[in-house]
Amino acid sequence: MKIFVVVVLLAVGVTSKRREPTAVTEYNELDARDLPKVTELDLPNDEMIEEDDDSSRNNLVLGSVGPNDRQMTRIVHNVAAADLLIHEHEVTFRGARGTNITAVSVNQVGANSPVAQVLGGGLGSEFVTIGIKSVRGRGFSYTMLVHAEINCSNN
Structure with a gap:
C-alpha cells in the first residue's frame, strides 16, 4: 500500500x-x-537610507601603522551596565622612553553607543589617554590598540 x-x-x-x-x-x-x-x-x-555598521559605532582611529611599527598594547576595557549611572573611564598607555606612538585604534564591541575621545598625549608622544563615556544606564566594551615606533639610540 x-x-x-x-x-x-x-x-x-x-x-x-x-x-x-x-x-x-x-x-x-x-x-x-x-x-x-x-x-x-x-x-x-x-526610507532609502541604509546605515553602515561603522557609521553607528563610535570608533576612534588615529594615525596609521607603518612598516617599522610594533603593536605595543591591546587593552580590552569592559564596564557592566548599572541603573541610572553614566560611566566615565580613562584608559592610559605609557610607553618606554623612546617610543613614538604612530597609531591608536579604539573599537567598540557591541551596540551600547558610548563615546571615546583622546584626553591626552596621542600621536607623536610616549603616552595616550583615552576617555570613554557611556550613555545613562548602559555599559560598554572597547578594544584599544596602540602601535608605536621604537627609537633605540645609545646616546
Whole structure:
C-alpha cells in the first residue's frame, strides 16, 4: 500500500512539471533608447537610507601603522551596565622612553553607543589617554590598540 502511494505521488509530480505552450512567455527585445534616462523609486528619500555598521559605532582611529611599527598594547576595557549611572573611564598607555606612538585604534564591541575621545598625549608622544563615556544606564566594551615606533639610540 505504501509503495502504491509513493508511485502515485511521483507520477503526479512528474506530470505537473510539464509546461504547456501557452504558459511560456515571449520576450521582446529592448532598445537602450526606449529606457528612461533617470529612474525614480516610489520610496521617499528618508526610507532609502541604509546605515553602515561603522557609521553607528563610535570608533576612534588615529594615525596609521607603518612598516617599522610594533603593536605595543591591546587593552580590552569592559564596564557592566548599572541603573541610572553614566560611566566615565580613562584608559592610559605609557610607553618606554623612546617610543613614538604612530597609531591608536579604539573599537567598540557591541551596540551600547558610548563615546571615546583622546584626553591626552596621542600621536607623536610616549603616552595616550583615552576617555570613554557611556550613555545613562548602559555599559560598554572597547578594544584599544596602540602601535608605536621604537627609537633605540645609545646616546
